[in-house]
Amino acid sequence: MYDIGDLFDKQSTVGARLEAVLEERGYTKVKFCSTAKISRPTLDKLLSGSITSRTNYEKHMTKVLDTLNMTPDMLIGRIQTQRIQTQRVHNQVRTLRNQMRMKEKELAEYIGVPIERIKEIEAGEEATLAELRDIAVVLDTSVRNILEKNYFPLQTTFWGHVGIRPLESDRFLWFPITADTRELIWKEMEEKYQVIPCMNNKVLLLNMDKIAEIVLLDDASDQPSFANWDPQVDCGETPLVFYEALDDYLMYQEMGEEPPEDTISGKLKICLENFRKKWEDDEIYYRDELQIYCPNGKVKQRDICLGENENISTNIFHIYAFGGDVVDEKFFYGEDLNGAECFFNIENISMIEVPLVKIEEALEQSVEMS
Numbered sequence: 315m316y317d318i319g320d321l322f323d324k325q326s327t328v329g330a331r332l333e334a335v336l337e338e339r340g341y342t343k344v345k346f347c348s349t350a351k352i353s354r355p356t357l358d359k360l361l362s363g364s365i366t367s368r369t370n371y372e373k374h375m376t377k378v379l380d381t382l383n384m385t386p387d388m389l390i391g392r393i394q395t396q397r398i399q400t401q402r403v404h405n406q407v408r409t410l411r412n413q414m415r416m417k418e419k420e421l422a423e424y425i426g427v428p429i430e431r432i433k434e435i436e437a438g439e440e441a442t443l444a445e446l447r448d449i450a451v452v453l454d455t456s457v458r459n460i461l462e463k464n465y466f467p468l469q470t471t472f473w474g475h476v477g478i479r480p481l482e483s484d485r486f487l488w489f490p491i492t493a494d495t496r497e498l499i500w501k502e503m504e505e506k507y508q509v510i511p512c513m514n515n516k517v518l519l520l521n522m523d524k525i526a527e528i529v530l531l532d533d534a535s536d537q538p539s540f541a542n543w544d545p546q547v548d549c550g551e552t553p554l555v556f557y558e559a560l561d562d563y564l565m566y567q568e569m570g571e572e573p574p575e576d577t578i579s580g581k582l583k584i585c586l587e588n589f590r591k592k593w594e595d596d597e598i599y600y601r602d603e604l605q606i607y608c609p610n611g612k613v614k615q616r617d618i619c620l621g622e623n624e625n626i627s628t629n630i631f632h633i634y635a636f637g638g639d640v641v642d643e644k645f646f647y648g649e650d651l652n653g654a655e656c657f658f659n660i661e662n663i664s665m666i667e668v669p670l671v672k673i674e675e676a677l678e679q680s681v682e683m684s
Contacts, residue, residue: 356374406461476491
């Protein structure tokens with residue numbers, strides 16, 4: 315018989331088995347973290363076998379096993395009898411395609427590959443980045459979501475907009491959201507801090523003491539008579555993969571070179587060219603900056619290097635995953651591109667707006683560095 319302490323010495327093997335169990339039971343990483351009450355970085359460390367503290371490992375594995383209704387003996391006992399196909403890359407292409415009620419043939423035709431290639435990718439054969447990006451465009455998702463590396467649930471299926479008015483301002487800020495996010499806003503309304511993932515590549519951190527008013531406006535509603543309306547706000551129609559691929563596209567554009575076909579396909583290149591036109595020449599290079607909204611409505615921009623010497627990413631995610639009271643740090647900090655170390659008193663700020671793609675990259679980087 316094995317006990318919980320025996321798992322620590324078999325971390326890498328246990329991690330591989332745990333990943334297989336989650337797949338067998340249909341869990342996404344985001345869903346399992348929510349159910350087991352553990353953070354996404356913690357789950358990634360459990361799967362990779364990289365937790366160094368035996369006490370922490372046993373604490374988190376206890377939550378995992380309780381959620382799965384398994385014993386250590388059940389988990390380890392099955393390791394010897396089931397082979398894990400480490401050469402194959404698990405992805406959600408089939409799951410996402412079925413959710414859209416799309417046939418393999420349709421997906422293949424959309425991206426211009428034989429149907430056999432779709433079958434191979436769905437079975438776990440290695441795909442090029444260009445193939446995954448093309449699939450993500452058709453399935454209205456992101457490569458990170460396809461590979462189950464997303465920390466926030468994918469924001470699809472437009473519900474309407476959330477309007478947020480800072481404490482001393484008379485103007486609302488509008489953002490597109492899903493029905494699930496609407497429910498989250500209701501649920502977390504009385505929390506000290508609230509995190510709102512949006513459909514336009516933005517994640518919002520709200521200091522609720524510095525927010526005067528929040529309005530939820532579904533797609534069928536008329537423009538509110540009591541509030542300003544932003545006619546430029548979108549409805550989340552841009553697939554997140556466009557934001558993921560934009561940096562690569564701009565890099566090759568600046569070098570005057572065509573992007574490699576295994577990185578950006580010809581079809582995606584045309585999409586990104588049109589997507590690029592949404593911004594003015596100067597705006598495109600400031601799209602990834604943090605937007606810090608003061609109670610009086612003024613906005614400060616900071617070009618913080620997320621993932622490097624900062625606590626903004628992890629604090630935002632921990633608030634999202636565990637509630638507004640989990641973070642007791644008064645100052646959020648980060649280093650900008652010029653090396654300036656910036657500290658923000660979160661208690662004096664109404665809202666911070668962060669690019670969703672960048673914060674997820676930073677969270678993954680923090681796991682790899684730990």
